[in-house]
Every structure is written in C-alpha cells, then in structure tokens.
Amino acid sequence: MLIGQLINHRYRVVDILATGGQGVVALATDEHTHEQVAVKSLTSDPTLATHDRDVARFMWAGSQRFNTASVLDPIECGEDGGLHYCVYPYVEGLDLGEMMTRRAGRFTNDEILGVIGPVAGGLHAIHEGGIVHRDVKPANIMISATGAVYVLDLGICTQPGRPLTSAGSLIGTPQWMAPEQFDAPSSVDRRADLYALGLIVYAMATGVVPRPQADYDELRRIANTPVPRASSMCPGLPSSLDRFFASALAVDLPLRPHDAPGFMSELSRALTGPPVRCLACGARVSDSDSCTACRRAFHGSGTVLRLGTDHRYRVAVGSYTTGRRQLCPDDLRVSRSQLGVECGSEIRFSDCGAVNPTRVGGLVASRSIVNASSTIRLGAIECQLEVPRT
Secondary structure, rough: OOOOOOOOOEEEEEEEEEOOOOOOEEEEOOEEEOOEEEEEOOOOOOOOOHHHHHHHHHHHOOOOOOOOOOEEEOEEEEOOOOOOEEEEOOOEEEEEEEEEEEOOOOOOOHHHHHHHHHHHHHHHHHHHHHOOOOOOOOHEEEEEEEOOEEEEEOOOOOOOOOOOOOOOOOOHHHHHHHHHHHHHHHHOOHHHHHHHHHHHHHHHHOOOOOOOOOHHHHHHHOOOOOOOOHHHHHHHHHHHHHHHHHHOOOHHHOOOOOOOOHHHHHHHHHHOOOOOOOOOOOOOOOOOOOOOOOOOEOOOOOOOOOOOOOOEEOOOOEEEOHHHHOOOOOOOOOOOOOEEEOOOOOEEEEEOOOOOOOEOOOOOOOOEOOOOOEEEEEEEEEEEEOOOOO
C-alpha cells in the first residue's frame, strides 16, 4: 500500500501505521462515510508455494465475525488489483506492548484485571467459534483512549482440524508462544492462546518479560522450561500468583486452564487472594469502619497488617491479644498468644511470651511503636504494616 492509494474506490490511504513480515497496516479514510479506518493488506510473494495458502488464511480470517465488544470485527474484506485487504474500525490508543515499555515496571492488580478480563472474554468468543488466535502478544492488545480493550490481528489464526499451515511451519511470535507451537504448530488448540496470555500476565505482574529477546533455538529451549517463580522476580507478590503461573504456564497441556473463563477465575482468585480479616478476632471483614463480629472500630482508613504474602488483617482499635486462632489456625509457628496490640492514635506491638517471639526492628517487642517502615516478625513470619496513603 502507498500513501494516497485508493482501495476498492473507497478507502484512501493516509498513513502507514505498521509493517511486518505478513502484512501492512495503514490508516485510511472511508470516502463514503468520511470516517477513519484501519486497512490491513497481505504481504505474500505470489511466486512462493505458500502464497495460495497465505491468501486463503488471510481472507478466511477477514470473514470472521464475533459480535463481542473486545474483538474488532472487519468492515470489509476483499481483493483489489491483486491487493488482498481487510478493513477494520480504527482505534486510537496504545497497544499493551507500548504501555509496558512506558511503564517499565509492574501493573497494579486492578490494571491487570482491567486489561486481561476483556482480552480473555474476546479470546473466549474466538475459541467458541472454533478458532485459535495463535499470536496473542502485547502488541496485539489495543487499549483505546477511552480505556476500551481489544484483541487484534487474527491474520494467522486457524481452526483446529482445518490447519491452514503446512506441518512444521512456524506461526506466531516466538517470545510469546506456547511450547507446543514450536513442536506442532498446525495442531495447537485454545490452550496455546491461554499460555501466551499467561506470559502477558506474568510480565504485567512482575514488570519482567519472562522470555528475553533471543534467537529461535534459545527461545524454543526456554519454552520447555518453567518460568522463574513470580515472587522471586518481584518480592511481595502472593504465593497464590506462583500457583496460578504454575498452572497457566505449565508445559504439560492437561495442567493448564481448559478455557478462558477458567483462566480468569484462577487469575482473579490469585490476585485478590484470601479475604481480609480482623486482627482482633480473626473474622472476615469488608470495607466498613468496624468489625461486624467483635464490634471494634478499625484504625484510620484501612491500616492492614500483612503476614507473609497470603494473609492480611485490618488493625482494630483498642487493646487486645491475638494469636494462632485469629491469625492462622494451621500454622504451628504462631503461638496461641502471640501478639499484644495497643491501637489508638498510634499502634504499639508487644510480644506475649511466645515460643517464637514477636520482634520489631530485630528486638523482642515491648510496647514498640510500629508503622509502615517497621521491620516486624511474628516468629519466623515476616510482617508488614500497610498504611494507605492520604
């Protein structure tokens, strides 16, 4: 495509947005409606033996309609003077890859769910249509200026049982591919897309892309080895996320989530973690100002004591003793009477003569004032006081 070119007597090319090995994407004006559209054209050498198959795949992908908010359905797909093209609504925004580069760090849990939820919904619609995307990666996830999320580029998708690639041909982006895409690219199913989505979640949650840029042989080797534990890459992440990635990024297919809703269910549980409880009585609590079980008011605007990576407790006002029953009934490292709390205008911790003492700043706690910067240990368990910013 060339700037100024008129496609099918209707779409005037305004700018070239992206080029790749399999196509060119251009910004164009629909001269019938005067709206901006995105036009994707196929790049394929007619002299190659694969040309007819490439055209068939491209045109077939352009004929698919999913009627779901997070997948852009094509407006038109056709051929003009040997140019095979598909026209899509134009979305102004950033792709997730650009956002990740700008962020240069981890995303919040809410941000992860806000992006991955719509993507999983779009992939589910695609999968239920019997289609595998095969190129799920940050660059194919678009976030519009209004925050809407879209799955892009079905140009190399396929239907299981009706492969449009020859056996042994590589389809996808190696850095974001499932292990089976290296070994049997023509027979992958929806779990390959979910594996790629798991890699994206890993990058968003840790701020580290799990597979570095490398040559094909190195990426193929890495694909068949487990990714590093997320909590080792980003200390403070809950172990529930490690368990999620052990499933979502399993080399063995039966260990992975079977479908996109199952993937999202596991991810939501991993990110939200176990319920927050009352430090005084151990009851499950909400965002209210007091505990419905013991009736104690909570300190400030949601001050929380985090035990390890998996347990969080809102700090109740008053003087009380708490221990294994309230905190973690199955953890014998915590004594029945472990921690004395005095919570008013300030928070003080005391050890209660526990076998594994409560320590603040390395010393056995004795009415020790604690805050967000305090080093707190309940025996062998590292704790952190989380004080919301005001």
